[in-house]
Amino acid sequence: MMRYTTYFAAICSVLLISTGCTKEVEIDIPGHVEQLVIDGVIETGQPPIVLISKSKEVYAPTDLNAFLTGFVSGATVTVSDGTNTVELEEICSGTLTQAQQELFAQAIGITPSEIANYDLCAYLSLDPDIFGQVGKTYSLNVEFEGETYTAETRILNPTPLDAVWWKAEDDAPNHGYSWCTLSDPANQFDSYKWEVKRMASDADGNPEDDNFTETYNPIFNDEFFDGLTFDFFYENPFAYSSTLPENERWLFEYEDTVVIKLSKMDRNVYEFMEKKYLQLATAGNPFATPTNIPTNISGGALGIWAGYSPSFDTLICVP
Amino acid sequence: MRGLFLLLVLVSFNVLSQDMSTVSGTVTNGRNGETVIGAKVYIPSIRKGTITNNYGFYSLTVPSGVYEVEFRVTGMKTEKDSIDLTSDVLYDKEIGSDTQLIDEVVVTAKGDDNTKSAQLGQIDLDIDEIKTIPAFMGEVDIIKTIQLLPGVSSAAEGGQGFYVRGGGPDQNLVLLDEAVVYNAAHLFGFFSVFNADAVKSVSLIKGGMPANFGGRMSSVLEVNMNEGNYKHLKIKGGIGAISSRFTVEAPIKKDRGSFIVSGRRTYIDLIMRAAIPSTSPFAGSSYYFYDLNLKLNYRLSKKDKIYLSSYYGKDEFRFGNAEDDFDVAMPWGNAIAAFRWNHIFNGRLFMNVSGTFTDYLFSFGSKQDEFRFELKSGIRDWGSKVDFTYLPGQRHKLKWGAHYTYHTFTPTSVSASQEDVVFDTGLAQKLFSHESALYFLDEFDITDKLRVNAGLRYSMFHHVGPFKRYIKGDISTPDSIITYNEGDLIQFYHGLEPRVSMRWMLPDASSIKAGYSYNYQYVHLTSLSAVSLPTDIWFPTTSIAKPQVGWQGSVGYFRNFLKNQYETSVEVYYKDMNNLIEYKEGALPSDNVNDNTDNLLTFGKGWSYGIEFFVRRTYGNLTGWIGYTWSKTERVFETLNNGEPFPAKYDRRHDFSAVMTYKLNDRWTFSSAFIYATGNTLTLPTSWYVQDQDLLFTYGQRNSTRMAPYHRLDVSAILHSKPYQQKIDPTTGESMQVKKRFKSNWVFSIYNVYNRANPYFLYVDNDGDFLDGNFEISVKQVTLFPIIPSITWNFEF
Structure with missing residues (x-):
């Protein structure tokens, strides 16, 4: 659904940036605090996958190396559906089969061919007992550097398209x-x-x-x-x-x-996603309020533990 | 305390027991017949005087006798009349005349009202003075002029939102002929709705608000429209860089009634139409605004006068992208009307009855392919009030009255459809309320040195139905709704608002003043952005959004030099504000579908303190002022910024302005304005992280980043046409100088002379791709206005 504020902010911003003069400036932005970033997902019929990284100061290097070496290892990650509790394995890309690499690449958002160049680590379990099932609530527990972070997400009934x-x-x-x-x-x-x-x-x-x-x-x-x-x-x-x-x-x-x-996703995941896309559309725009993205993870981490129940349709583009 | 009261009564009785007479009447300008606001009526022999009110009415009670009475109007020759005041006299005075030659005029200084008045923080600006100050793109702008005064700041370059002593833009009571103006801006805030050709006077009260004003916490900006020429037809206008103006004024019946019609329209749309080729996907995008002022006045008798004022203005913005079949239409504007009746019961009792109407509407409509979306927001007021002024003796000036307003707020009304399917966007939410107040005040000269203006205002606010209150549940609890029917009382607030200010005269044309005011404000303005925009939403007090309540205390030292040629003052103030509102983090106005807007708000408090220095010259060829303010403004909200205080977005430690106008001769006037201000605060991302291959930001402390300081110099030169022409006197055959009926002037102005790249806003930009190795984050500054020369041609005849 269209968000008029996003439109309005975007229009004003485009007008002003295009009519005004824009230049890069160096300015002190105080207040950076390093936080753990947990990006976990579990889908119907899929294993839980959790990536863990740390947030960076705004002026920190942003090259590919900075991104790919930003993931942390050494965390203890467990996922529970109330009946089964499984500790996720820290799996690094170099040890994966091609099929696993593809799955891993999808989670990180890069191509399988590129993942081969880096020994990236993630936390996942291939135990079928902990693969996502509709109607179950999944708890995530992460222990890292003496801190504990927890979250819950539910895989809802899917709503297929008619x-x-x-x-x-x-x-x-x-x-x-x-x-x-x-x-x-x-x-x-x-x-x-x-x-x-x-x-x-x-x-x-x-x-x-x-x-x-x-x-x-x-x-x-x-x-x-x-x-x-x-x-x-x-x-x-x-x-x-x-x-x-x-x-x-x-x-x-x-x-x-x-x-x-x-x-489909639960309300907490939706609120994360909604604010995420709002921020992507309006970040830095003076016509919109600065949006911090909420999280369903307690303990002071950023990110989301997201359960999805997808339904799939194949569309062949013929009249 | 009891003893002081007794003393006051005795002093009052002593004054009233003398044989007193009252001279009262209306002072009018002989050139056009309009009433004169702020004219001084003074009896030098007993050093007693008064000034005319907003309707040109004065009343002066003195011991019976025959006096020479002076009538002084700034910029005109002082006139003296001998008046027999052995009994009460109704004495209307017409000062100056159209035939008076300019070089005959002995220009008078403004007088010593600034030191003698008990009012703190009041600044009156003459419209002719405003017109000489360099104007952005040649558009004379009242709001931008008052932003040059100490204690007043703007939100951003060119913005119309103004902030008085740390108060928000909603805390200013902006009145146009007594009708409330909610959004006084055109073009996203760059231009004021006040057309200077239709304006007669401007007055700003930024502290010590007297009890006859209420409903706002920070300031009162009173703008009075011209009445129109009572003597003869007059036409004036101007052609500027972005707009043109045209005004007609004339008597309805000579010296009895008059009218003025003034219109203004921009031609930005014509420029855009020429600049955007018809083949462009953005063809059809345009923007323009227009406004129209109309005022009628008629003197029914020597004791009765009626006024009808109205304003209608609209902005029309359209943005289209044919490629994406995307179209946005965004009109907004004000419609304002005021009917007033002045009645003079006798020389000591004056009454004004007003009925006002204000309508502000903002609309946003978009269409993308088959999806249509429309949002409306607005406020409509019907108001009435009656005010009495009673002057029982030399030492008292009593005012009392009653005010009432019926508000209809439409915070956000949304509709949406996709082809034939109309989406459920909930009911159009409207909120209805009654706001009323009673007040009484007495401006009382306890001694010749001590004057007190003490008043009490009792205000009430009723939020009434129909209304639906949405009570939001959490994830596991469904929402519930309470339905109120028409007329049901939902919430009632009321409170006493004491106001007091006092002046103690010192030797050497100086005085000390102190003031305290306690205010309730029953309306709020919700704003998402760092600048004032038409998308800002006016919202009333409800059971959740409590009324803003605040107090301000101020103390000032005022001194004039060189027979009042120079006015100087130093004022310190502290302001405390409660029940301020902000959107909850991440909330948006359009989130109120099947919800109430106040459920999206969070509440907090704020405070501001500062010191203001002001030097002003109102006399002679060189006039202007220098102002400096040091201030600090903070806010604290339990749910924002971890509950810690943070600077307001318009917190400015230093604010300096210098405005100079030099009249070289009858033809050339030069002026300049220089501004320096600490940079505005803003909230920028402090950290980034990656989630699902998207780069996301976290924001740290609110308003913790400060932009570079703002400074700018503007200059202008005005070339007047020759005021006289040579003619041969048909009777004597001699050559003589005759004043020209047609007058014109060219205004050459340069905005931002040294092309300072002032920050309008900063944003964090990210560009490139991680995987390509060219990803970058940088902070960018957007500057809106470089050096801008402009020319305007004005005429009148």
């Missing part, structure tokens, strides 16, 4: 948005995350996309449509290049095949 289809635009007959019908459950808070992955192969015969990609503004909740059945569309996040003709940007092409992943 239908998906592709519709060509009037001014671009071979291009169109992905359309769908959603029946939102009534009288409860529901929140959704929309991601897509293209299924075509590249010239080498490899899948065009390794990971699912979030669309622009991928998070929404049902505050406006609780209990309604309605049609809506989403754009193609891969088709934003300025080299494309203007009327083809953000559209899927005729005969594209994509998998749509629509995930």
Whole structure:
């Protein structure tokens, strides 16, 4: 759902930055405190994966090395579903099979080929007993440098789409948005995350996309449509290049095949995600309030312990 | 205490027991017939005097006798009339005349009101003085002028929001002919809604607010519109860099009634239309504003006069991106009207009855493909008040009255649809309330040296239905709703507001003044941004958002030099503010769908203290002022900044301004304005981290970063057309100088002469990609206005 404040802030900011003079300045920004960052996820049918790093001062180096060496090891991480409690293993990328590397790469957000260049460590368990199951609440416990951090997340019942289809635009007959019908459950808070992955192969015969990609503004909740059945569309996040003709940007092409992943999440995860995307849209903008992103992790850490229940649909872009 | 009261009664009785007579009436300007505000009526032989009120009315009670009475108006020749005051006299005075030649005028100094008045922190500005000060893009601007005064600061470069002694922009009572103005800004705050051609006088009270004003905690800005020419048709206007103005004023009936109509419109949209090619995806994006002032006045009798004032102004902003089929329309504006009736019961009792209407509406509509979204926010007031002024003797000036306002607030009303599906955005939330007050004050000369202005205001606020109160549950508890029907009393607040100020005259045209005021404020302004924007939302007091309550104490030393040519003052103040509001961290105005706006707010308190130095010259060819303020303003909110105090966003340790106007001769006037201020505070990210391949920031202490200092010099030169022309007297055949009816002037101004890159805001920019090894975080400063020359041509005939 569009956020008018985000729009307004963005418009004002664009106008002012484009009409005003902008220059880089060195200014004292006091107040940095190093905090542990826990980025954990558990999905239906998937193992829990937790990455742990530390926050950096704003002027700290931001090269790839700084990012990839920012992950910490030596933490004790356990996940419990109330019945099973499993300590996650600290697994480094160099020791993983190719399939595991792909999973790991997806969690970190880089390609499997790049992960081979770094010995990155994460915490995960391949014990099927602790793989995500719908309806279960998962507790996370992290102990590091004498501190304990805890969080809970729940994997909710998924809400699959009723239908998906592709519709060509009037001014671009071979291009169109992905359309769908959603029946939102009534009288409860529901929140959704929309991601897509293209299924075509590249010239080498490899899948065009390794990971699912979030669309622009991928998070929404049902505050406006609780209990309604309605049609809506989403754009193609891969088709934003300025080299494309203007009327083809953000559209899927005729005969594209994509998998749509629509995930449900609990309210705490939604609030993290909502504020995260708000911050990404407005960070530093004087027309918006500075937004610290809330967390569901207690103990003073940043980040999120997120449970998702995705449902998948395959869209073949033909009329 | 009891003894002091007895003394006061005895002194009063002593004064009243003498054989006294009263001279009263209205002072008007002989050139146009308009009433004169602040004209001094003075009897030198007994050193007694008074000044006219906002309606030009005066009343002076003195021992019976025959006196020579002086009528003084700044910038005009003092006139003296002998008046027989052996009995009460109604004496209307017309001062100056249209035929008076300029070089005959002996310009008078402003007088010693600043030292003699018991009022602290009041500054009156003459509109002609404002018009000579260098103006941004040639647009004469009242708000920007008062931002140059000590104790008053702006939020950001060019902004209209003004902050008085650490108070927020919502704590200023802005009145246009007694009607409240909620948003006094055009163009996102860069220009004022007050068209200088339609304005007669400006007065700012920043401390020691008298009891006849209320509803705000920090200041009163009174703007009075011109009445229109009672003598003859007059047309004036101007063509500037971004807008043009046109004003017509004329008598309805000579010396009985008049009207003025004044309009202004920008042509930024025309420039944008020319600059954006029709093939551009942004074609159709535009912005303009316009406003219209209208005022009618009529003297029904020597004792009755009616006024009808109105203002209508609107900003229209449109932004479109055809590529994304994205369109935003954003209109906002004010509609204001005031009807007033003055009645003089007798020379000692004056009454004003007013009915006012204020409507402020902001709308934001967007369309992207088939998705439509609209948000509206606004406030509508119906107000009425009656005020009496009674002058029972030489030493007392009593005022009492009653004020009432019916508020309708629409904090945020949202609607959304996607093709045929209309989304549930909850009910349009409106809040209804009654605000009322009774007051009484007495300005009392206890002795010749000691004057006290003591008053008491009793204010009340009723929040009434219809209303839905959403009580938010946590994750496991559903929300619940309490429904109030029309007229149901939801919450009632009331309180006494004592106000007192006093002046003690010292030798050498100097005085010491002290003041204390306690104020309730029943409206709040919620703001997300660091600058004042039309998206700021006015919100009333509710059961959750309690009224703002505060007090201010101030002490000042005032001294004039060289027969009042120079006014100087030093004032110190302390201000305490409670029940201030901010949005909870991460909350947004649009989050009030199926919720109340006050559930998104958090509450705290603030304080401010400082010292102000002011030197002003109002007499002679060189006029202007120098002001310096040292101040500190802090806030504390339990749920923000870990409950620790933090500087307000407009906290400024140092604020200096120097405004000079030099009249070289009848044709050339030069002026300059220099400003230096400590940089504004802001909250920047202190740390970054990565989550799911996105770079995220954490923010540390609120407003802990300070921008670079702000300083700027503006200059202007005004070239007037020749005021006279040579003519041959048909009877004598001699050549003579005759005043020209058509007058014009060119205003050449340069804003930011030395092209200082002042920070408007800073932001943390991140660019590049981690994986490509070119990722960078940097702090960028945005500067809005470089050196800007402008030319304006004004005319009148």
